[in-house]
Amino acid sequence: MIEKTPYHFEKNYISIPDKEEIVSFLKEEKGLDFSGYSEASVRRRVSKILSDLRLENVQEYITYLRNDSSAVKGFIERFTVNVTEMFRDPQFYKTMLIDVLPTLQKLEKISVWSAGCSSGEELLSLAILFKENGLLERTTFLGSDLSPKVLEQAKTGSYKERNLATYEKPYFDSGGKHKLGDYYSTYGTDGVFDKDLRANFRFEKFNLVTDIQTQQFDLVVCRNVLIYFNSQLQNSVFKSLNISLKPGGFLAVGSKESVIFYEDKGSYIEVKPESKIYQKNQ
Ligand SMILES: C[S@@+](CC[C@H](N)C(=O)[O-])C[C@H]1O[C@@H](n2cnc3c(N)ncnc32)[C@H](O)[C@@H]1O
CATH class of the missing domain: 1.10.155.10 (Chemotaxis receptor methyltransferase CheR, N-terminal domain)
Structure with a gap:
């Protein structure tokens, strides 16, 4: 034995x-x-x-x-644990598509923040979803992370094509309308995402524990980051994220996370049970 x-x-x-x-x-x-x-x-x-x-x-x-x-x-x-994927947890993107995008559709301008974006795959996945539903041009996307190294990679929009190939199925399961391969060009072993998809992207180093966000967003995505924090720190980060969210805005966390440790969770409603996407009261 x-x-x-x-x-x-x-x-x-x-x-x-x-x-x-x-x-x-x-x-x-x-x-x-x-x-x-x-x-x-x-x-x-x-x-x-x-x-x-x-x-x-x-x-x-x-x-x-x-x-x-x-x-x-x-x-x-x-x-830092930087593991990420495109269209990670397709059900999240499906819920975005069905339950969140129709509300965002009504806005003239849309702002999105991926807090703890790692190497950018999550932001690209959202941009593709927004493009396929006619929202890309009026949306600005901020990606932030504590680690400068992953942000450097995110800025290139370039990934190993063998990895990109594995995202075709989650893209399709997320409600994707074309082929993921339509959004990037291949150079050797790499796939580089089209510039028009990334035209409104901005990346910056931001520590969720100590830095203060001055902008307010319509959608804040902070997935698979809070899981590394204890309950007090989760509460304090939720307080800051709450300030950076417009009234009626959406906050998304990872599938194993929730707003349970947030003292003011009553000011949010989950857009669909177990979706982990919450809408802030107006
Ligand atoms: C597991 S990845 C999640 C990436 C992406 N959101 C996803 O769900 O695929 C967690 C990211 O959070 C970042 N992170 C950890 N602590 C942070 C902090 N205090 N402030 C900002 N980012 C942090 C890490 O550097 C890492 O890139």
């Missing part, structure tokens, strides 16, 4: 005091606040970083972060 190594015997086991030491170092010396991230996720990520960098312990890593000015950028790249 194969016995699994218990977590606390793993080489790079991160104890609670270790976790607190690195979190307070990052906050006090680097201005990065991860104190509201769920404990398990911080310990798992830091353990993986130590193992990748072949470091013995958290104290060695702190010395490295303290002495190398570019190491913090590397920390953000390694710490």
Whole structure:
């Protein structure tokens, strides 16, 4: 019988005091606040970083972060989970199509914010949905993330074609009307999305925990980001997202997330049960 190594015997086991030491170092010396991230996720990520960098312990890593000015950028790249897909969770896009777009259709101008957009696949998926339903030209799209690396990729609009091929089915299941391949041109192994689709895109670095959004949007999409935060931090991020949403605007979270930890959740109604798309009261 194969016995699994218990977590606390793993080489790079991160104890609670270790976790607190690195979190307070990052906050006090680097201005990065991860104190509201769920404990398990911080310990798992830091353990993986130590193992990748072949470091013995958290104290060695702190010395490295303290002495190398570019190491913090590397920390953000390694710490954040940037997994994303086009048309991730097709039911979300179907609900957008059927239950949200008819309301947005009535607006003269539409503003969309994908907060925690990773490398941009989510924003492109929305842009395609908007184009196929005649809303693209009057819409501005902001994509933001904590990690500058993923934003650089998002700005290129270029992805491995072998990955794009796997998005044809979710695109179709999302209510797509053509072929995903109609929206990009192939250069070698890459597919580059058409410029007209991305004409109204803007990307910026934005930390949902500490930065303040000054604009108000008709649709805010913050999917698969809050799952890494504890309930207090989720509440505080919801408060900020609420301020950045126009009355009657829509807020979408991931399929495993909800507004349950938001103290003012009563000011939202879910557009369809279990859709995780909420409309703010007018
Ligand atoms: C799993 S990805 C989700 C991407 C996309 N929304 C989706 O659902 O496919 C989570 C993203 O949230 C970003 N993130 C994590 N903490 C953040 C923070 N405090 N502020 C802004 N973005 C953050 C990560 O860098 C990562 O790109």
